[in-house]
Amino acid sequence: MATTADFKNGLCLEYNNDLYAIVEFQHVKPGKGGAFVRTKLKSMTTGKVVENTFNAGVKVKTARIERRKHQFLYKDDLGYHFMDSATFEQISLQESLLTSADLLKDGQEVDILFHAETETPINCELPAFVELTVTYTEPGLKGDTATNASKPATLESGATINVPLFINEGELIKVDTRDRSYNERVKN
DSSP states (O other), X not given: OEEGGGXXXXXXXXXXXXXXXXXXXXXXXXXXXXXXXXXXXXXXXXXXXXXXXXXXXXXXXEOOEEEEEEEEEEEETTEEEEEETTTOOEEEEOGGGBSSGGGOOTTOEEEEEEETTTTEEEEEEOOSEEEEEEEEEOOOOTTOXXXXXXXXXXXXXXXXXXXXXXXXXXXXXEEETTTTEEEEEOOO
C-alpha cells in the first residue's frame, strides 16, 4: 500500500480492476478546501491513458511489474512464441498482448512485462526502432520529390508502411514501432 505522497512517474497501481502506471502527476493545494493529486494513468494491458484525481493521503494498492528480455521464435495457431533470454523457458502470448505484432521478425529481442505476484504476462513491448528489409515496393518516379511524397512498402515481416519515394526493394530501413513510421535508411 502507498499513499499519494509516494506517487512518482512509473509507479504501478492496481486501480479499477486493472494495472496502471503513473505517466504524470501534480500535487495541488488550493487556497480553499483539501489538497488533491491530479494524475495521468496509462493502462498496462490496453495502453489507454486516463486522467484521475486522488484526494491527498488516499491509500492505493501498488503492483510490482517485472520487465524480462525475451527473444521472438515463431508464430502459429496458438499465438506468438518467445524464449526467455536468461532461463531459456518458452512462453506463448496472444496477439492482443502485442503492439505492432506485424513488425516482429525471427530472433527479435522484446521486453515482456509480468505482474510479479501472479507471474502473468501483461504486455509485450518491441524496441523503439527495428531494422527491416523492404521486400516489395513500386519504383519511385524521377522528379516526384518536390513534396514529401511517400509510397507503400511491404517489409520482410509482412507489415506495410509508407516510405519515401527513393526507397527501393532490398534496402534495409529503420522503422519506429511506436507510430509505425519510416525513420531512416540503414547504411551497410
